[in-house]
Amino acid sequence: MGVFPNPAALLRLAGAVLVEQHDEWEASTRRNLSEGPMRQLGTLNDALNNDDASALTGVITVPELTAA
Numbered sequence: 001m002g003v004f005p006n007p008a009a010l011l012r013l014a015g016a017v018l019v020e021q022h023d024e025w026e027a028s029t030r031r032n033l034s035e036g037p038m039r040q041l042g043t044l045n046d047a048l049n050n051d052d053a054s055a056l057t058g059v060i061t062v063p064e065l066t067a068a
Contacts, residue, residue, distance in 0.1 A: 004010040 004013070
């Protein structure tokens, strides 16, 4: 028997860790990125998901990362 008795136990632990981290991020007053860069990332993400080539001017996409 390994550390986790079954896959559901591992999933519960991973979910609990993610929920705790999310709560810490929401309660934190520190921001690693300001609103401007986050807005740009959102625009880029939308363009990649919608295949909007006009929003990708000057952007070099990495196929390995866009597939993830």
